[in-house]
Each structure stands twice: as structure tokens, then as C-alpha cells.
Amino acid sequence: xxxxxxxxxxxxxxxxxxxTFIIYAMVFALPGDPIRALGxxxxxxxxxxxxxxxxxxxxxxxIVQYLRYIGGLLxxxxxxxxxxxxxxxxxxxxxxxxxVLGLSAWAxxxxxxxxxxxxxxxxxxxxxxxxxxxxxxxxxSIPVFVVGVSAQLLFGVRWGIxxxxxxxxxxxxxxxxPAAVIAIYGLAVVSRLxxxxxxxxxxxxxxxxxxxxxLAPSRIVGVHVLRNSAIPAVTFLATDLGYLLGGAVVVEGIxxxxxxxxxxxxxxxxxxxxTVVGISTALILVFLLTSALVDFLHTLLDPRIRHD
Amino acid sequence: MRxxxxxxxxxxxxxxxxxxxxxxxxxxxFGNGDPRVCDLTRSIDGPEAGHPFGFDVQxxxxxxxxxxxxxSSITVGVLTTGLALLVAVALGVIAGTRGGWxxxxxxxxxxxxxxxxxxxxxxxxxxxxxxxxxWSVSIVLALFSWPTLARLVRSSVRGVANSEYVLAARTMxxxxxxxxxxxxxxxxxxxxxxxxxxxxxxxxxxxxxLTYLGIGLExxxxxxxxxxxxxxxxxxxAPHLLIFPSLFLAVTVFCVIVLGxxxxxxxxxxxxx
Numbered sequence: 001x002x003x004x005x006x007x008x009x010x011x012x013x014x015x016x017x018x019x020t021f022i023i024y025a026m027v028f029a030l031p032g033d034p035i036r037a038l039g040x041x042x043x044x045x046x047x048x049x050x051x052x053x054x055x056x057x058x059x060x061x062x063i064v065q066y067l068r069y070i071g072g073l074l075x076x077x078x079x080x081x082x083x084x085x086x087x088x089x090x091x092x093x094x095x096x097x098x099x100v101l102g103l104s105a106w107a108x109x110x111x112x113x114x115x116x117x118x119x120x121x122x123x124x125x126x127x128x129x130x131x132x133x134x135x136x137x138x139x140x141s142i143p144v145f146v147v148g149v150s151a152q153l154l155f156g157v158r159w160g161i162x163x164x165x166x167x168x169x170x171x172x173x174x175x176x177x178p179a180a181v182i183a184i185y186g187l188a189v190v191s192r193l194x195x196x197x198x199x200x201x202x203x204x205x206x207x208x209x210x211x212x213x214x215l216a217p218s219r220i221v222g223v224h225v226l227r228n229s230a231i232p233a234v235t236f237l238a239t240d241l242g243y244l245l246g247g248a249v250v251v252e253g254i255x256x257x258x259x260x261x262x263x264x265x266x267x268x269x270x271x272x273x274x275t276v277v278g279i280s281t282a283l284i285l286v287f288l289l290t291s292a293l294v295d296f297l298h299t300l301l302d303p304r305i306r307h308d
Numbered sequence: 309m310r311x312x313x314x315x316x317x318x319x320x321x322x323x324x325x326x327x328x329x330x331x332x333x334x335x336x337x338f339g340n341g342d343p344r345v346c347d348l349t350r351s352i353d354g355p356e357a358g359h360p361f362g363f364d365v366q367x368x369x370x371x372x373x374x375x376x377x378x379x380s381s382i383t384v385g386v387l388t389t390g391l392a393l394l395v396a397v398a399l400g401v402i403a404g405t406r407g408g409w410x411x412x413x414x415x416x417x418x419x420x421x422x423x424x425x426x427x428x429x430x431x432x433x434x435x436x437x438x439x440x441x442x443w444s445v446s447i448v449l450a451l452f453s454w455p456t457l458a459r460l461v462r463s464s465v466r467g468v469a470n471s472e473y474v475l476a477a478r479t480m481x482x483x484x485x486x487x488x489x490x491x492x493x494x495x496x497x498x499x500x501x502x503x504x505x506x507x508x509x510x511x512x513x514x515x516x517x518l519t520y521l522g523i524g525l526e527x528x529x530x531x532x533x534x535x536x537x538x539x540x541x542x543x544x545x546a547p548h549l550l551i552f553p554s555l556f557l558a559v560t561v562f563c564v565i566v567l568g569x570x571x572x573x574x575x576x577x578x579x580x581x
Contacts, residue, residue, distance in 0.1 A: 011419060018420035026432050137569070141561035143513045145520045146536065146554045153544055246425055250517060264428070265521070268435050276432065284423055 098259035102244035113187035117194025136188035242290030313570030400461025509564035
């Protein structure tokens with residue numbers, strides 16, 4: 001147990017350093033000089049450039065810069081961007097919007113996805129089942145920006161039911177549309193996972209036994225079958241939470257929500273290396289932690305699964 | 309294999325493939341087949357005779373553009389998946405048959421690349437690519453797509469490599485290249501083909517999304533993502549600019565996913581659904 005746990009931990013550490021180093025290298029190997037770009041059209045004197053380059057340690061070898069950055073991270077310091085703003089503070093400001101958006105979308109995925117999956121499994125091979133299947137595949141075939149823009153045009157602009165953009169209206173009004181748009185993909189996956197494993201489970205002997213004992217169908221499905229069918233969906237949902245908390249670049253952009261995704265995208269476009277690396281590092285940490293959590297949940301839900 | 313879930317999407321995809329091979333012929337069906345002949349005075353006008361999908365912001369024929377867009381979108385999807393599959397099979401077979409050090413290094417490398425959220429990695433990498441055409445975009449997308457396939461190849465190769473017929477082939481003294489090529493790969497590829505098929509669909513979606521964000525393909529390329537990106541401020545006045553490229557995109561991806569799903573069912577007799 002301890003051995004497998006420490007191996008797992010070592011794997012996480014390798015992945016963390018690997019990913020962050022690749023991102024660091026890609027971002028700081030970008031074409032264009034961020035210091036020169038600070039001056040816009042006007043030239044900056046060579047002494048100023050040299051001083052700024054020294055202040056940001058831009059002349060050190062890449063690996064030294066990277067290690068210094070990681071050193072700062074360990075003390076909770078995400079560094080400052082090229083305009084002198086603290087990256088950590090910018091992230092903290094964007095975080096609440098992304099968390100609210102991510103959790104709203106997650107809740108929709110669970111409620112709607114679970115509901116559709118159960119209905120499809122119980123009404124297997126009827127037109128209801130096929131309708132749900134086709135709708136969910138279709139929903140995942142349309143790119144999220146098309147769905148987002150269409151929803152914005154219809155519900156926001158044409159019918160005026162919900163706000164077009166921004167987070168002024170607060171939760172839940174301002175978050176209904178963007179969360180629903182983000183949730184479409186996940187709820188399609190959840191409903192299909194639930195449907196498949198429920199159909200597998202409904203044919204099992206223990207269900208027949210439960211029926212023979214005269215247990216109410218709602219109890220059989222709600223307690224026994226559902227619990228045993230939940231593993232694939234729970235795995236997906238846990239991993240997906242990691243993605244959702246990473247901010248939705250496209251949807252936050254369309255609905256103009258000042259979250260992590262928006263911050264990341266504008267930082268990439270502005271060549272704000274420190275901000276990009278900071279956000280990416282935080283995202284990867286969240287992502288790795290959730291995937292470790294998934295493994296843990298696995299052993300909890302299904303005692304037969306052992307990680308060694 | 310003759311179930312409707314395979315035949316119908318396969319037929320539609322075949323038509324789309326033929327369109328993408330000869331776009332000029334299909335674009336010319338309504339008499340205005342050149343996507344680059346534009347008349348600014350007709351900017352965002354709606355559909356009419358000879359221009360069934362209307363005009364875009366520049367006054368170009370939307371139908372001709374959508375037809376020509378078939379080519380780059382499908383090429384990116386197939387090329388990316390092909391590249392990813394190539395890398396995945398090479399690394400997966402090495403890891404799955406050699407074991408030991410090679411397996412450990414390859415598995416860790418796979419883990420590292422799986423650690424990237426897909427869109428994040430692609431955005432950062434594409435932002436540092438000088439010229440973004442079909443090839444460079446495909447290579448970047450493949451860079452972040454191969455790990456899923458590699459992991460799958462490795463595990464199915466390992467499953468097959470221990471089976472008795474492989475052992476028999478080895479005992480007969482066949483070279484390991486022949487054992488891998490004739491016995492292991494054909495039996496290990498079922499699940500891999502299914503996932504690759506579905507991957508073509510996700511790659512097409514990813515390309516259009518990245519292009520929409522302004523970091524995918526760029527003009528003079530013609531793609532559905534570019535058409536949607538360049539028209540995004542006009543959707544309210546001219547919904548046909550949103551509808552037609554999206555329709556082709558969605559139908560293509562839908563057919564790819566359904567085909568993959570049906571193949572999965574055909575390969576796996578245990579699942580009847």
C-alpha cells in the first residue's frame with residue numbers, strides 16, 4: 001500500500017515538473033521580446049532594457065530561470081508580470097467567477113446527465129432512449145463556441161430573457177447561459193456512461209434477487225443499481241471538475257466573464273509570459289490533484305480495485 | 309458491419325470526402341464556384357438563386373467557401389489523427405512488448421503529455437508557431453493527441469502479447485518484427501481504431517475552436533472555423549453566416565462520432581447497445 005502510494009506520488013511529481021517545464025520553455029521561447037514590447041512604438045534605451053532584463057532574470061539559462069520560478073512557487077509566490085502586477089493577485093481576482101461558473105456547470109452535468117442516463121437505461125431501445133442518444137451525440141458534435149454564440153443571440157439578444165454578457169446580474173441569472181453551454185459536453189458523456197453501466201447492471205443476478213424479494217423498483221434502481229453503476233460517471237465527473245475549474249477560455253470569452261480562462265487567453269495574446277506560466281501551473285496542479293482523487297474514489301467505490 | 313449505424317454515417321462521410329477531394333466541381337454546382345470572387349456591395353446579403361447560402365462579410369459566396377472549407381477541416385482531422393496514430397503505435401508497441409526501462413520512460417512521457425489540458429497546450433504551442441497552415445496546425449494538435457492513443461496501444465499490446473498464439477509464434481522462431489506485425493498488431497488495433505475514428509471528430513472541433521479564437525488556421529486558408537471567426541460580429545444581422553458552416557461542421561463530426569460508436573459495438577460483441 002505504502003509502496004504503491006509513493007510510486008503514485010513520484011509519478012505525479014514527474015508529470016508536474018515535466019509539464020510545467022515544457023510550458024515554461026514554450027512560453028519563454030516565444031518570438032518577440034517582451035521588454036521591447038513594453039515600450040510599444042517608442043524605442044527603449046539599451047540601459048533600461050538591460051536593467052529590466054536583469055530584474056526579470058531573462059538572461060539566465062532557461063533551466064535556471066525555471067528552477068528560480070519553481071522555488072518562488074514553493075513559497076506561494078507566482079511572480080509578477082511585465083507590467084509589475086502580481087500574478088497571484090490577478091488569479092485570485094479571477095478565481096471566484098471561474099469557481100462559480102465551473103460548479104454551476106458541474107451541478108448541471110450531474111443533475112441533467114444523471115437524469116437523462118437513468119431515463120435512457122430504464123426506457124432502453126424505445127424512441128425516448130434513441131432520442132436522448134442522438135441529442136447528446138449531436139450536442140457534442142457542435143463546437144462550444146457555436147452553441148455559445150447561438151444561445152447568446154437567441155436568449156440574450158432576440159428574446160431578452162437572460163443577460164447577454166458580463167457578470168453584473170450576479171448568480172444565478174448571469175451564469176445560467178454560460179454554465180449550460182459549458183455543461184452540454186459533460187452531461188452528454190455522463191448520461192451515456194450511466195446508461196451503459198446501468199444496462200449492464202440491470203441484467204445482473206443481484207437485481208433479479210432483489211426483484212424476487214419483492215423490493216420496490218424505485219429502491220432497486222435508486223439504491224442498488226445506481227450505486228453499482230456510478231463508477232465510470234464518478235470518474236469522469238471528478239476529472240471534469242479539474243477541467244472546469246481551469247476556466248473555460250471560449251465560453252468566458254463569449255459571455256465576457258472575467259474568469260481564469262479570460263485572464264489566461266488575454267495573457268497569451270499579450271505575451272505576458274509570467275501570467276501564462278502562473279495560471280498554467282495552477283491549472284496543472286488542480287488537474288493532477290483531481291486525477292489522484294479519482295484513483296482514491298475508485299478504491300472507495302469498488303473495493304475490488306487495488307492500485308498496486 | 310451492415311448495421312445502419314455504420315452504413316449511414318459512412319455514406320455521408322464518403323460524400324464529404326469526395327467533396328473535399330474535388331471541391332471545385334461541387335462548388336460550381338450553382339454557377340458561382342470561386343470562393344475568392346467577391347463583391348463587397350453584396351456583403352452579408354442572404355441566400356438567393358445561384359447563391360444558396362448567401363454572401364459573407366466580404367461579399368463572397370458562402371456556399372463555395374463552405375464547400376472548399378470541407379477540404380482543410382477534414383484534412384486537419386485526418387492528418388492529425390494519422391500523425392498521432394503513427395507515434396502512438398510506435399511508442400505503444402515498444403512499451404508494450406519490451407517492458408522494463410523503455411516502458412517506464414515511454415509511460416512517463418505519455419503521462420506528462422496527458423497532464424496538459426488539451427486546449428491549453430494547443431493554445432500555447434500555436435501561439436509560438438510562425439506560420440499556421442494545415443500542416444503546422446495538424447502537427448501541434450497531434451502533439452497533444454498521441455498520448456491517449458499511445459496508452460491504449462500499450463495496454464492492448466500487452467494484453468495480446470501474453471496470449472497463447474503469440475507465444476506459439478515466438479516458439480516457432482518467428483522474428484519479433486513478424487510476430488508484432490502479423491500477430492500482435494492486428495489483434496490489438498480494434499479499440500485503437502475506434503478511438504482514432506472518434507478522435508478525428510474531436511480534432512475537427514478543436515481546429516475550428518482554435519481558429520475561432522484566432523490562433524488556428526489563418527487566411528488565405530479556407531476553413532469552417534475561419535468563416536465562423538470572420539463573421540462573428542455579424543451573426544445577429546446575418547444568421548446564415550453562422551448556420552451554414554456550423555451545419556457542415558456538425559454533420560461531419562456527428563457522422564464521425566456515430567461511426568466510431570457503431571464500430572465499437574461491432575467490434576465488441578459483449579455490448580449489444
